[in-house]
Amino acid sequence: MATPPETSDANLLEVRGLTKIFGTLKACDHIDLTIGKGEIHALLGENGAGKSTLVKMLFGTLEPNAGEILWNGQPVRISNPHIARKLGIGMVFQHFSLFDALSAAENIALSLDDKTPISTIAAKAKALSYSYGLPLDPHSLVGDLSVGERQRIEIIRCLLQAPELIILDEPTAVLTPQEADKLFETLERLRAEGKSILYISHRLEEVKRICDRATVLRHGKVVDHCDPRQETAASLARMMVGSEVQAVVRPPVEDANNQAALLEVRKLSRAPATPFSIPLRDISLDVRAGEIIGIAGVAGNGQGEFFEAVSGEVQQADAGSVRIRGKDAGRLSITGRRLLGAAFVPEERLGHGAAPRMTLSENMLLSRHATDRKAFLGVAGVVRKHAISTASQRVIEEMDVRKSAPDPEAASLSGGNLQKFIVGRELDRRPAVMVINQPTWGVDAGAAAHIRQALIELARSGSAVLVISQDLDELFEISDAIAVMHNGMLSRPIPIAEATLEKIGLLMGGAEPGHVEHSREPA
Numbered sequence: 458m459a460t461p462p463e464t465s466d467a468n469l470l471e472v473r474g475l476t477k478i479f480g481t482l483k484a485c486d487h488i489d490l491t492i493g494k495g496e497i498h499a500l501l502g503e504n505g506a507g508k509s510t511l512v513k514m515l516f517g518t519l520e521p522n523a524g525e526i527l528w529n530g531q532p533v534r535i536s537n538p539h540i541a542r543k544l545g546i547g548m549v550f551q552h553f554s555l556f557d558a559l560s561a562a563e564n565i566a567l568s569l570d571d572k573t574p575i576s577t578i579a580a581k582a583k584a585l586s587y588s589y590g591l592p593l594d595p596h597s598l599v600g601d602l603s604v605g606e607r608q609r610i611e612i613i614r615c616l617l618q619a620p621e622l623i624i625l626d627e628p629t630a631v632l633t634p635q636e637a638d639k640l641f642e643t644l645e646r647l648r649a650e651g652k653s654i655l656y657i658s659h660r661l662e663e664v665k666r667i668c669d670r671a672t673v674l675r676h677g678k679v680v681d682h683c684d685p686r687q688e689t690a691a692s693l694a695r696m697m698v699g700s701e702v703q704a705v706v707r708p709p710v711e712d713a714n715n716q717a718a719l720l721e722v723r724k725l726s727r728a729p730a731t732p733f734s735i736p737l738r739d740i741s742l743d744v745r746a747g748e749i750i751g752i753a754g755v756a757g758n759g760q761g762e763f764f765e766a767v768s769g770e771v772q773q774a775d776a777g778s779v780r781i782r783g784k785d786a787g788r789l790s791i792t793g794r795r796l797l798g799a800a801f802v803p804e805e806r807l808g809h810g811a812a813p814r815m816t817l818s819e820n821m822l823l824s825r826h827a828t829d830r831k832a833f834l835g836v837a838g839v840v841r842k843h844a845i846s847t848a849s850q851r852v853i854e855e856m857d858v859r860k861s862a863p864d865p866e867a868a869s870l871s872g873g874n875l876q877k878f879i880v881g882r883e884l885d886r887r888p889a890v891m892v893i894n895q896p897t898w899g900v901d902a903g904a905a906a907h908i909r910q911a912l913i914e915l916a917r918s919g920s921a922v923l924v925i926s927q928d929l930d931e932l933f934e935i936s937d938a939i940a941v942m943h944n945g946m947l948s949r950p951i952p953i954a955e956a957t958l959e960k961i962g963l964l965m966g967g968a969e970p971g972h973v974e975h976s977r978e979p980a
């Protein structure tokens with residue numbers, strides 16, 4: 458049953474009737490919310506429920522259409538992030554705003570308002586990062602860091618400004634279990650220091666673990682409040698989605714040993730492109746028709762480099778190091794590999810997965826113009842708008858993408874909805890080979906189940922599916938075998954019936970692959 462929000466002097470922040478309208482869509486519809494001092498408050502809701510819109514209004518990057526915000530009991534107008542920071546509100550965004558070509562310290566310096574020398578900022582950032590258990594080398598170049606490490610910079614940047622309220626949007630989506638544990642320790646320490654935290658997450662177990670209260674949004678409205686510790690992950694999911702979330706079903710692979718390997722990786726090695734990147738060391742792997750192979754690993758062990766090499770973002774000298782449907786593909790570009798029947802979904806959805814300022818239809822054309830040339834381009838290359846918008850609409854319906862206009866810009870979609878669109882756009886081609894990095898990053902429980910089920914169905918219809926994920930629960934749920942990447946090496950895949958968390962954990966920690974029995978040889 459819903460507990461009404463409390464109003465007391467202990468409230469740091471109080472929000473009354475906050476409303477934000479985009480076109481005809483009420484993204485936030487008369488939201489009431491209170492956050493106490495020293496409280497970790499969860500903001501829950503399915504993709505597109507209005508969570509990011511609400512916190513953007515609290516951080517001054519969006520102006521509300523109606524409603525008021527009280528800070529320490531006083532009405533305030535937060536018209537830009539500078540004012541938010543001065544009040545004591547810090548934010549760690551879901552999409553990072555870091556410059557690749559600059560160091561961690563230089564990125565931090567850019568957001569600070571004073572003229573502190575960079576060496577002082579670097580020293581402060583380093584000291585703070587170690588004291589909060591989130592070690593960071595301030596001189597490392599952002600472009601060379603894993604997503605998890607980049608997030609650490611965002612968190613340290615926020616903490617350096619000594620905020621009273623810290624807003625975290627999906628902070629653990631890209632972290633390993635160990636990194637997430639570290640973050641939880643940091644948050645608990647901040648709470649003990651009397652700081653307040655507004656915590657957005659789709660991972661309900663962690664919400665139960667660290668949050669004191671939760672407010673649940675659906676279609677822009679507050680639909681429930683609860684103490685997450687008194688709930689189960691299933692009951693929280695039900696509050697968010699409004700119905701039961703379907704369990705994922707993984708039927709057995711038929712005649713597994715006689716299926717053709719549609720994706721073959723042969724002795725793939727790659728020198729590190731920069732002093733910070735991970736070399737790939739003699740990786741061999743087969744993914745057969747009908748199956749899903751999962752790749753587990755602690756972030757930054759070469760998964761990104763492996764994805765680049767397999768997808769053609771980076772080409773190899775040895776054409777036979779990557780073979781797609783029996784054809785040498787190592788020297789082909791992404792488009793060349795797509796034309797062989799492969800599809801690739803990268804980890805970073807804005808920029809890599811989709812062009813932010815283009816509409817969904819334009820993004821559809823951009824990524825599929827070569828593979829769907831006949832359907833999308835008429836004679837003399839004239840764009841067939843109707844065919845493209847039909848395909849785009851099909852994906853939107855199939856993946857239940859929620860949006861505020863018929864064909865909006867990619868950047869206007871909520872994070873999870875954009876992920877649903879990108880995955881759906883590739884699934885819609887029915888590719889023979891699908892390689893996907895972090896398939897459900899930022900996606901709500903219901904949509905994650907939908908994506909996982911769709912990947913299983915794609916595999917069982919005869920495709921080879923390779924999933925790189927930091928979510929071990931996800932890998933155990935969908936994979937037929939799991940291989941582990943450590944320090945640029947890939948273990949042999951362990952069939953799921955023999956895989957245990959302990960075995961996978963040992964390999965993730967660097968145990969000799971030979972010590973794990975029953976693993977599968979490439980053909």
Ligand SMILES: Nc1ncnc2c1ncn2[C@@H]1O[C@H](COP(=O)(O)OP(=O)(O)OP(=O)(O)O)[C@@H](O)[C@H]1O
Nearest residue numbers: 479484504505506507508509510861869871872873
């Ligand atoms: N700048 C914008 N222009 C138009 N529509 C927008 C804009 N920003 C958000 N929206 C729409 O507002 C709705 C709420 O989006 P919001 O990002 O707040 O959702 P969310 O709950 O944070 O979702 P997620 O869990 O996927 O991050 C969505 O339908 C989204 O498409």
